[in-house]
Amino acid sequence: MTSQHCILIGAPVDSGKRRAGCLMGPDAYRTAGIAAALESLGHTVEDIGNLAPETHPADTNDGLVYARNETIGWTSRLAQAAEDALECGLPVFLGGDHSLSLGSVAGAANFAAKEGRPLFVLWLDAHTDFHTPETSDSGNLHGTPVGYFTGRRGFENFPEVLNPVPEENVCMIGLRSVDTQERLALEDSSIRTHDMRHIDENGIAGPLNRFLDQVAEANGMLHVSLDVDFLDPSVAPAVGTTVPGGATVREAHLVCEILHDSGLMTSLDLVELNPFLDERGRTAHLMVDLCASALGRRVFDRPTRSYQ
Numbered sequence: 001m002t003s004q005h006c007i008l009i010g011a012p013v014d015s016g017k018r019r020a021g022c023l024m025g026p027d028a029y030r031t032a033g034i035a036a037a038l039e040s041l042g043h044t045v046e047d048i049g050n051l052a053p054e055t056h057p058a059d060t061n062d063g064l065v066y067a068r069n070e071t072i073g074w075t076s077r078l079a080q081a082a083e084d085a086l087e088c089g090l091p092v093f094l095g096g097d098h099s100l101s102l103g104s105v106a107g108a109a110n111f112a113a114k115e116g117r118p119l120f121v122l123w124l125d126a127h128t129d130f131h132t133p134e135t136s137d138s139g140n141l142h143g144t145p146v147g148y149f150t151g152r153r154g155f156e157n158f159p160e161v162l163n164p165v166p167e168e169n170v171c172m173i174g175l176r177s178v179d180t181q182e183r184l185a186l187e188d189s190s191i192r193t194h195d196m197r198h199i200d201e202n203g204i205a206g207p208l209n210r211f212l213d214q215v216a217e218a219n220g221m222l223h224v225s226l227d228v229d230f231l232d233p234s235v236a237p238a239v240g241t242t243v244p245g246g247a248t249v250r251e252a253h254l255v256c257e258i259l260h261d262s263g264l265m266t267s268l269d270l271v272e273l274n275p276f277l278d279e280r281g282r283t284a285h286l287m288v289d290l291c292a293s294a295l296g297r298r299v300f301d302r303p304t305r306s307y308q
C-alpha cells in the first residue's frame with residue numbers, strides 16, 4: 001500500500017443552516033482518533049488545526065438566505081486551503097456542514113486546472129445539494145455546494161468559480177431527498193444520480209466502479225464528499241437532516257474500500273457531523289472508520305484466498 005501524507009483541515013463551518021452544532025465536528029473526529037487511525041495504516045498525518053472564515057461583513061439575515069456573508073468568508077478561505085494542501089498531500093476536511101464544500105471543491109478544481117487534469121466529484125449524500133441561493137426553499141446554503149461548483153448562476157457576492165466542475169464529472173450516490181427545484185435542474189443536467197432504489201436493485205459497487213473507470217481513463221483527480229446523512233440514521237444519528245433508508249455500514253465501507261483500491265481519491269470532505277446529536281460518539285467513530293477504509297484499512301492484510 002502506498003503511504004500518503006494526510007493533511008487534516010479543521011473546518012468548523014456552521015453557517016450553512018440554522019441548527020447549530022457542526023462547529024464541534026472537527027474536535028469530535030480528533031477525539032474519535034482520526035489521526036491515530038490513519039497513522040496505523042502507515043500514512044503520515046499533519047493536523048493543521050481549525051481554520052476561521054476570512055473576514056466578512058456581518059450578516060443581516062435577510063430572511064431568505066441564512067448567514068450568506070459568513071459562508072462567503074469560509075468559501076474563499078477553504079478554497080485556498082484546498083489548493084495549498086493539494087501541493088503537498090491529501091487534504092481531509094473535517095467539517096463542518098456541507099457548505100464547506102463550496103470552498104473545498106472550488107479549490108480542488110483550481111488545483112486540478114493548474115495540473116492540467118480534470119476534477120471529478122463523488123457526492124455521497126441523501127441530498128443532491130444542487131440548489132442556488134435563489135432556488136432554495138430553506139435558505140440554507142449547505143443545500144447549494146453542487147450548484148456552486150458546477151457553475152450555476154445566482155451566487156452573487158461569492159468568489160467567482162474559476163474552474164467549474166463539468167456536470168458529467170459529478171456522480172451522486174445515496175439520494176433519497178430531492179427538492180422540486182433541484183429535480184428540475186437535474187433533469188437538464190448531465191450529473192449522474194443514483195438513488196437508493198437504484199442501489200437496492202443493483203448494488204452500490206456497479207455505479208461506483210463505472211464512475212471510477214471514467215476518472216481513471218481521463219487521468220482525473222477525484223474529490224470525495226461524504227455527508228453523514230448518506231448513512232442510515234440508525235447507524236449515524238448525529239446529523240440535523242436525517243433521512244430514513246440510507247446506506248448501511250457495509251455499503252458505506254464497501255464504497256470506501258473500492259475507493260482505496262482504485263488509488264484515485266485525491267481529496268476528501270467529512271461533513272455534517274453534529275456531535276450535539278450523537279450517541280456517545282458512535283457517528284464520529286463510524287465516520288473515522290470509513291475514512292480509514294478509504295485510506296487502506298481492510299480486514300485482511302493480503303487478499304483472501306478462496307477454498308480450493
Ligand SMILES: NC(=[NH2+])NCCC[C@H](N)C(=O)O
Pocket residue numbers: 098099127129131136137138139140142143144179227229241272
Ligand atoms: N448538506 C445537507 N445536509 N443538505 C440538506 C439540504 C436539504 C434541502 N434540500 C435544503 O436545501 O434545505
Ligand SMILES: [Mn+2]
Pocket residue numbers: 098125127129142227
Ligand atoms: Mn449534503
Ligand SMILES: [Mn+2]
Pocket residue numbers: 125126127227229230241
Ligand atoms: Mn445530506
